[in-house]
Amino acid sequence: MELQQMRYVVAVAETNSFTRAAERCLVVQSALSHQIARLENELGARLFERTSRRVRLTPAGAAFLPAARQCLDAAERAAAEVAATVGEVRGRLAVGLIPTVAAVDVPGALRDFRRQYPQVRISLRVGASDDLIEQVREGALDVAFLGLPTTARPQGVAAHELARDRLVAVVAPDHPLAGQASVGLRRLATEVFVDLPAGTAGRLQSDQAFSAAGLSRDVAFEVTAADYMTRLVAPGLGIAMLPSAYAPQLTGVTTVEVADAPARVEYVIWSRHSRTPAAAAFLAVLDIPTGDAPDA
Structure with a gap:
């Protein structure tokens, strides 16, 4: 064979x-x-x-x-x-990321990495945080960027916290809330929502916040891609909640601060058992400390 x-x-x-x-x-x-x-x-x-x-x-x-x-x-x-x-980094680098990653300029990091290590072949996979964690655990991904509620941490992988961010409301330009400087969860709970599928980490951070406030909401549209959420928000089908650091990338919609907004934590994760030379080099380009990164 x-x-x-x-x-x-x-x-x-x-x-x-x-x-x-x-x-x-x-x-x-x-x-x-x-x-x-x-x-x-x-x-x-x-x-x-x-x-x-x-x-x-x-x-x-x-x-x-x-x-x-x-x-x-x-x-x-x-x-x-x-x-x-002998000092040569080659092979493959498999990187996973959520669509709303904002703490790291991933294309810029890959550009810098590629300049230093042109013999490494790079693959990118976009997915949900929970799926990315599983793929890193299984060895299908070398490094992944993800976001989780403040109540959760990546399990079974090495993790480094990148940033914390609050969610903002995303509404159509002609929505009654578009002119508001700030809004609360109680007012938002009266609206129809566009959100990620139930059970995903991106959805959980909002669900937990409304539940903790004793509120329920109507999620009429579930979408697997964050960029497509805004395509439903823009014509007024519903409103959404997305990370504030990601919001500047949005077009055709308006963002509103949320006084009691839920928060999320962005992480970079990698295998806690082994790192390929390409993965180690990529984390070094990102200036991520790996020697004492906590295992989760």
Whole structure:
């Protein structure tokens, strides 16, 4: 069993095509097909079902794929570790972030990192805070930027607090609240809301604040992307609450200070068990102290 064969299997699984997989791997299709057939013979099971219209994983292929990816990742990490011993940082850097991260200029940080370490390939994943924490724990992400209510901390990872911020109300420009200097939760509770899905960290900080004040509210629209929330707010479908540091990026809406606003904490997190050379270098570019960062 060879690493190249595993690369071919992963490529076919991700493209659902032997032709596109061969193009990705820069090899002729006959050579790719031959190597996968050799691997199937060695394993004693077919990894793909092939028809004239499609290619899909068999149950054996579905079982083989995660392990193949882990082997390839381990091989790449091993090469990166060896390179690091002679002062060369390469390999991959997987970064996760919430859409509303504001404490760090992530594109700027990646620009600086890329200038110093041009051989590192970078992937970005945008998601919810809870999902990002899980992906860092599992090793799918090296570093992640997220936001949590003040009552929560990232669990099972190393974490460094970046900033604390309060939420502001986001309303349509012609909304009655648009001209107010400040508003309270009790007044906001009479409005229809656009918010993130129930159970997410971004939603929880608002839910907790209204609950603590003995108030309930009508969340009529649940949206998975914060930028799309404002597209529903702008025409007057509802109002939203978003971090004040993120608010300057918004267009077509008006923000209003909330006197008793909920707060959130932004964190950068990474694995508490190991850091790749690329992850360590990226945290250094961010000037994040890692030696004494508390494990959560």
